[in-house]
Amino acid sequence: MTDTFITRERIAATETTIRPFVRRTPLLKADMADFGLAAGPLTFKLxxxxxxxxxxxxxxxxxxxxxxxxxxxxxAASGGNHGVAVACAAHRLQVPATIFVPDIASPAKQERIRGYGAKLVIAGSRYADALAASEAHIERTGAMPVHAYDQAETLLGQGSVGIELEQDAPDIDTLLVAVGGGGLIGGIAAWYGRRIRIVAVEPEAAPTLHDALAAGHPVDAPAGGIAADSLAPRQVGQLMFPIARANVDRVVLVTDEAIRQAQEKLWSTLRVVTEPGGAAAFAALLSGRYKPAAGERVAVLLCGANTTAVRFEG
Incomplete structure (x- = not known):
C-alpha cells in the first residue's frame, strides 16, 4: 500500500475500530517557565x-x-516497545505471538513481553538483526508479520493519537514528536497535514529521518545512543517518508545527555517517568534545540515509559 492509503478518513475509521481496546490518554498542562524556559503554555500528551x-x-x-x-x-521484530504492544494485543485477542528483539532491548521490555505470554527470541544486537530473524521465522511458519512502522495498519493506528490531540488540544501551534522508524509521526502527520507545525526529534546518534530527508529517500543511518532500543532502526519506513517530507516542518537532533536531562527534569518537576525515547521530544525543548516563538503554543508527546529507571523503596 502507498502513503495515499494513510488518509484522515481511514485513520478515523481505524480509531473507531481500536477504540474499545486502547486508552484515550490524558493531557497535562504546564508552563515552560516550570522548566526554566521562557514563559509560555506547554501541553504534554501522556x-x-x-x-x-x-x-x-x-x-x-x-x-x-x-x-x-x-x-x-x-x-514482530522490535527494539522493545512494539514487541510489548504486539504481545499485549495478541494476549487480549487470544492470538499466538512470537517477538524478536535485539540484545539491547531493555530488561523491562523483555519482562513485559514474556509477561503477556508471547514467545521472546533474542536475535542480534540491533533492530535490523531482529527484523531479519523475524523474516526467516515468517518464511518457516507462515505467521503474520506485524511491522513496527512500515505497515499501513500500523500508521493508521498511530494516527489516532492525532485525533485525540486535535480534539483535546485544538489550540496548539506546534507538536514535538520523537522519531524512530517513523510510524508515529507518519500517522500523526497524515492526520494533521500542515494544520499545525510538526517537529521531528531524533538522537544525534540515530538521525534516521534527518538523513533520509537530506538524501531525498530513506537511507541507512547510524543506530546508536541512549535510546537505541526505541529510536534507532536502520532506516525510516517507506510508507511514512512521503508523508513526513510533505508535512513535517523540520527535524531537530538532540544529544544523549539532553535526553538524560529531559528524563530527570520530567521526574523532578512533574514526577513523570519516561524511558529515553519517551523523553526525546521534550529534550529538544529543554536543551534549546527547538526554540518556540513568543506566544507559540507547544505540545510535547511523551510516548513511552517502559523502563526500570525508578525503583520504589521504603
Whole structure:
C-alpha cells in the first residue's frame, strides 16, 4: 500500500475500530517557565499511559483487528516497545505471538513481553538483526508479520493519537514528536497535514529521518545512543517518508545527555517517568534545540515509559 492509503478518513475509521481496546490518554498542562524556559503554555500528551506502556498499542491493535492472523499467529521484530504492544494485543485477542528483539532491548521490555505470554527470541544486537530473524521465522511458519512502522495498519493506528490531540488540544501551534522508524509521526502527520507545525526529534546518534530527508529517500543511518532500543532502526519506513517530507516542518537532533536531562527534569518537576525515547521530544525543548516563538503554543508527546529507571523503596 502507498502513503495515499494513510488518509484522515481511514485513520478515523481505524480509531473507531481500536477504540474499545486502547486508552484515550490524558493531557497535562504546564508552563515552560516550570522548566526554566521562557514563559509560555506547554501541553504534554501522556501517551506513555497507553496499554503496554507506549503508543505502540494503537498500531498493534489496528493490525490484529484489521487483518486476519493465521493459525501460526503473529510475529514482530522490535527494539522493545512494539514487541510489548504486539504481545499485549495478541494476549487480549487470544492470538499466538512470537517477538524478536535485539540484545539491547531493555530488561523491562523483555519482562513485559514474556509477561503477556508471547514467545521472546533474542536475535542480534540491533533492530535490523531482529527484523531479519523475524523474516526467516515468517518464511518457516507462515505467521503474520506485524511491522513496527512500515505497515499501513500500523500508521493508521498511530494516527489516532492525532485525533485525540486535535480534539483535546485544538489550540496548539506546534507538536514535538520523537522519531524512530517513523510510524508515529507518519500517522500523526497524515492526520494533521500542515494544520499545525510538526517537529521531528531524533538522537544525534540515530538521525534516521534527518538523513533520509537530506538524501531525498530513506537511507541507512547510524543506530546508536541512549535510546537505541526505541529510536534507532536502520532506516525510516517507506510508507511514512512521503508523508513526513510533505508535512513535517523540520527535524531537530538532540544529544544523549539532553535526553538524560529531559528524563530527570520530567521526574523532578512533574514526577513523570519516561524511558529515553519517551523523553526525546521534550529534550529538544529543554536543551534549546527547538526554540518556540513568543506566544507559540507547544505540545510535547511523551510516548513511552517502559523502563526500570525508578525503583520504589521504603
Amino acid at each position: 501517551e506513555f499511559l497507553q496499554h503496554s506502556g507506549s503508543f505502540k498499542a494503537r498500531g498493534a491493535f489496528a493490525n490484529l483487528l484489521l487483518r486476519k492472523a493465521p493459525a501460526a499467529g503473529v510475529v
